[in-house]
Each structure stands twice: as structure tokens, then as C-alpha cells.
Amino acid sequence: MSTVKQLSLTYDAVNNSNTFTNGDVINGRVVFEVTKEVTITSLYIKCKGEAKVSWSERRNDKSYSYSASERYFKLKQYFIQDPSKKGKEDPGVILTSGEIYSNVVKPGRHVYPFSFQLPHGNFPASFVGCHGSVKYILEVTLDRSWKMDRTDKKEIIFVPRLSGVHLMNPQSGSTDKKMKLFTSGNASVKATIDKMGYMKGEIIKVSTDVDNSSSRDLKLKYCLEQCQSFFAQGHSKYSSCTIFKIVGDSIPSGSKQRVSTDLTLPPNLELSITNCRIMKVEYMFKVYLDVPYASDPEIVFPVIILPAGQIFAPGQNQPSFQPYGNPGGPGWNQPPPQPAFGSGPPGTFGPAPGVYPGPFPSPMCPNPDALPPSYASLYPNPNSTAPGFNPPPSAPLFNPQDAPMGYPNPPVPQQHPVPSAPQFCPGPVAPGYVPEGAPTGYWPNPPTQPEPYPTKSPEKHE
Structure with a gap:
């Protein structure tokens, strides 16, 4: 025994x-x-x-x-x-x-x-x-x-x-295609989604303007894809899968339509990972037209899956969703700039620009002479039970x-x-913390990024 x-x-x-x-x-x-x-x-x-x-x-x-x-x-x-x-x-x-x-x-x-x-x-x-x-x-x-x-x-x-203030802005894009094989004419698509950061189970609001000047009826489709990227010893490995694919309404030949769609994200999605040096988990939401016997014109939006109950900065309300406007107006075929996103090289560390901003972005602090918000107002007690x-x-x-x-x-x-x-476990001071008795105008130094754990990189195999 x-x-x-x-x-x-x-x-x-x-x-x-x-x-x-x-x-x-x-x-x-x-x-x-x-x-x-x-x-x-x-x-x-x-x-x-x-x-x-x-x-x-x-x-x-x-x-x-x-x-x-x-x-x-x-x-x-x-x-x-x-x-x-x-x-x-x-x-x-x-x-x-x-x-x-x-x-x-x-x-x-x-x-x-x-x-x-x-x-x-x-x-x-x-x-x-x-x-x-x-x-x-x-x-x-x-x-x-x-x-x-x-x-x-x-x-x-x-x-x-995380701080998700910069992830609450709408995203827009557009594309067009000239038909050549078995179809004549042109087709143009312009789409807007209400933001970039979503929680699991949340709804993606999509507004799409389609100008189908081709000789065929075309179907509008939506797709969410996950891409996993892994980096080691100067090499990389990728794996992708389709989370869902939805077929929307058919757009008749010679017509212009605006289609508004609400799509619910699955409740079991993995959270996005963009702040790891050796792996990334990213999501891409696609809006495209199904063109027979030809490549499909598509618009790709990066999407960040956030933790449930994500806390945003005080006073930062989620902007109302406004679909991108008049298909006949000037500049309809010119897409606005897309947010920076994507897999960085294995030698880089940290999130893509604009994905996970710092705890005090400029919109939160228009007056640099004012005292920063208190930690308690930004983050309630994390150990308080429900x-x-x-x-x-x-x-x-x-x-x-x-x-x-x-x-x-x-x-x-x-x-x-x-x-x-x-x-x-002292650790770095929580963002926004002001010590007792600090002078007027005290502003804490921004938190520093932790040093990554060193890894050994053996010789590459040719």
C-alpha cells in the first residue's frame, strides 16, 4: 500500500x-x-x-x-x-x-x-x-x-x-467585376458592417449595396472564416476553416438593391489571439457575389472576437450603425481604408496596429492636464461574485x-x-492607478510590455 x-x-x-x-x-x-x-x-x-x-x-x-x-x-x-x-x-x-x-x-x-x-x-x-x-x-x-x-x-x-474602444467603429469596403466568360456586363458591391469587435453570440449587422449590370442574376453570400497561424524556428504553419456560409437574396440582372442582414455569431467561438509571438487566431468576414464560372468579387473584413462582458472606457458609447450610402453618388467604387490587420512575421511581437490599443487612447483623454480616470471606475472589482x-x-x-x-x-x-x-506579486501598476497623495496633474507612466520568454532557434533545415 x-x-x-x-x-x-x-x-x-x-x-x-x-x-x-x-x-x-x-x-x-x-x-x-x-x-x-x-x-x-x-x-x-x-x-x-x-x-x-x-x-x-x-x-x-x-x-x-x-x-x-x-x-x-x-x-x-x-x-x-x-x-x-x-x-x-x-x-x-x-x-x-x-x-x-x-x-x-x-x-x-x-x-x-x-x-x-x-x-x-x-x-x-x-x-x-x-x-x-x-x-x-x-x-x-x-x-x-x-x-x-x-x-x-x-x-x-x-x-x-482588453480595451475595445477602437474596435467599435464601422468598416466599409467595395469592389467591382467585369464579366468575361459566359456572362457580360459589370457588377459592383459595396458593404458596411457595424464594427470590428464582437462578442461570442453577438449579431453582425451588414448593409450591402449591389449594382448588377451583368446579364445574369447573381446571389449575395456571406462567410466567416477562422485562420490559425503558428511560427517556430523561422518556419510557419497555417490552418483555416469556415465557421459559417450563408446564401442571401438573388439580385436580378440589371437591378440595384440595398440588402440589410443580421447574422448571429456562434456562441462557441474561440477568442481572437493577436498578441502572441508564436501563434495567431484571426477571423475574416466576407461579403461576395456568387458569379458562375468565374472568380467571385468579395469584400473581406477583419473581425475580432472579444470576451463576453467586455468593459469599454467610460463615456465611449458604441457608435450607431450607419450603412454606407448612395450607390449612385460620387466615389461609390472607392473603398475607404481598411484597419491594419493580419499575421505578422514570426520575428514581431504584439498586436497589429489598432487591434488592441493602449488603456488610454487619445479619445479618452482630450485634456492632457486633467487627472486620469480612477482604476475603480474603469474596472470594477474582478473578484466580485455574480x-x-x-x-x-x-x-x-x-x-x-x-x-x-x-x-x-x-x-x-x-x-x-x-x-x-x-x-x-507586485507586478506593474494597474492602468489608471493614481497613488494616494499624488500631486495635481500626476500622470502614471504607461505600462510596459512583458519581455517574451526566450526561445532557442535551432539551425533551419534547407
Whole structure:
């Protein structure tokens, strides 16, 4: 019979969706039960966020493998620590303070509380794709001499907090086509969608003006596509799929029509990822005419899928949707400039321009001499539970009925309150925070981008 009867971890949810975001505090406990007295080398829990990609390709009867990783943070708390290993942590590991217990563990069931505050930073959302993933993990490890390590892990779902002010503007585009094969004449299409950023399950409002001066009736179609891009060791891998394709009304030959359509996004879409150096998840919404026996004239709009309940800046109302106007007016065939978007080269880091702007874009601060808005007004308490939500009760510290026969009830390890999160994970100051007693006109420095985790790039295979 194994000496270690149980090693497990649990954590408390902070909302009904059981998701976490920047600055949230994760509280939980590790349960450790043994049948007899044991000596432990170390017992610790870590919280980490990282992205990984990997794939294989076959060329000229040879197989080549590519991989890369990117770490966002790694937090660690010891319950039992080997004194000889103090100060020998890997670079980049942030140790959090907590009660250190004796390495001699009495028989019975013991409960060790832990607490982590997720850092503030530009981290991507949790994601699992065909050639890579972004994961945020809680993992407890038990280390004993001459024994295999025992572990238990739980994955938490991370949803970033973003500023979406610049994603609320309408997008417009136009295109035309001269018919050549089996069809004569011309066709022109002009389309507008109400914005760029959408939440899962939200409605895309589309207004389309079609001038069908061809000899055929043409059908108007809509399509949403997802593209996953992965980068490693100077190589890239792409995968795309069609989320939905919808056939609209038929436009008769020789007619002009304006068509307004509401399209509902699926509720199970993955969030967009444009702020990861080794992978991207992007969406393209297409409006096009189905032309038989020829290429279809299409208009492509980049679409950003945002977290549900996204918070926007105070005073920034979503602009009303106004379809692009008169098909017979001047400039009807000239598309306005499209927002910058697309897969960057593997050597670049960060979002495309205009996709995820900073926390204080110029429209929010027309007066640079005024004090910035408070953090509380921008972001309510992230750990406040939803109405009617009851978090799971904490695990009991000790259950005498679980004690083995023949042993006295062991004492519970002395526990002290875990220090508040800022003491052990300072991280960058939240955007908009003004310290107490700051002089008039104080303006905090903008947050800096976290350094990406270095990856080793082996020699390229030719």
C-alpha cells in the first residue's frame, strides 16, 4: 500500500463562468494525506502561463519537426522546502510568501492553503488549436528522496481584459467585376458592417449595396472564416476553416438593391489571439457575389472576437450603425481604408496596429492636464461574485474519521493567513492607478510590455 494516500488541489471560482483575468486572485488548497510518518524533500505549487507550438513536415522523404514556446509568468509557493535548494530557482520564477511547514509529516490528512495573484500584462486568452495551445496551469508537486514525484494539476481558463474602444467603429469596403466568360456586363458591391469587435453570440449587422449590370442574376453570400497561424524556428504553419456560409437574396440582372442582414455569431467561438509571438487566431468576414464560372468579387473584413462582458472606457458609447450610402453618388467604387490587420512575421511581437490599443487612447483623454480616470471606475472589482453565485466551501482542515486505525489524531499544521497578493506579486501598476497623495496633474507612466520568454532557434533545415 502506498504511503501517500492522496495529493490533490482545488481552487475557488470567482464568477459563474469559472474564468480568471488580469489581477484576479486565485485562492485554493492542497490536500495531502499519508498513512504513516514520512519525510518530504519539498512540496510546492506553481501557477504558470505559457504558449507552445509544434508540428512536423515531410519533404524529400525526410521528416522535419519545429517547435517553440513562450512563457508569460511563473509563480511558485512552497509548503515544504529543501533548505539546500533555496536561491536556486529558474530565472523568471516569482516566489510567493507563505507558511513553511516541517518536512516530517505525521500520518493523517493535511490541508495547505495557497493564494496567487495573476499578474497584469498583455497575455493571450486560453486556447487549444491544431498545432499549438495557450494554457494557464495550477500544479502541485511532491518530491521525496528515491521516489517518483507525485503531481496534480488543474487548468484555469484565462480571459484577458482588453480595451475595445477602437474596435467599435464601422468598416466599409467595395469592389467591382467585369464579366468575361459566359456572362457580360459589370457588377459592383459595396458593404458596411457595424464594427470590428464582437462578442461570442453577438449579431453582425451588414448593409450591402449591389449594382448588377451583368446579364445574369447573381446571389449575395456571406462567410466567416477562422485562420490559425503558428511560427517556430523561422518556419510557419497555417490552418483555416469556415465557421459559417450563408446564401442571401438573388439580385436580378440589371437591378440595384440595398440588402440589410443580421447574422448571429456562434456562441462557441474561440477568442481572437493577436498578441502572441508564436501563434495567431484571426477571423475574416466576407461579403461576395456568387458569379458562375468565374472568380467571385468579395469584400473581406477583419473581425475580432472579444470576451463576453467586455468593459469599454467610460463615456465611449458604441457608435450607431450607419450603412454606407448612395450607390449612385460620387466615389461609390472607392473603398475607404481598411484597419491594419493580419499575421505578422514570426520575428514581431504584439498586436497589429489598432487591434488592441493602449488603456488610454487619445479619445479618452482630450485634456492632457486633467487627472486620469480612477482604476475603480474603469474596472470594477474582478473578484466580485455574480448575483446568486455561491462559491464552493473551503475543504475541512482535518477529518478525524479519516485517520488510520491505531494512530492518534495528528495535529493540523499551524496555518497563518496568507499575505495579501501585492506583497508577493507586485507586478506593474494597474492602468489608471493614481497613488494616494499624488500631486495635481500626476500622470502614471504607461505600462510596459512583458519581455517574451526566450526561445532557442535551432539551425533551419534547407
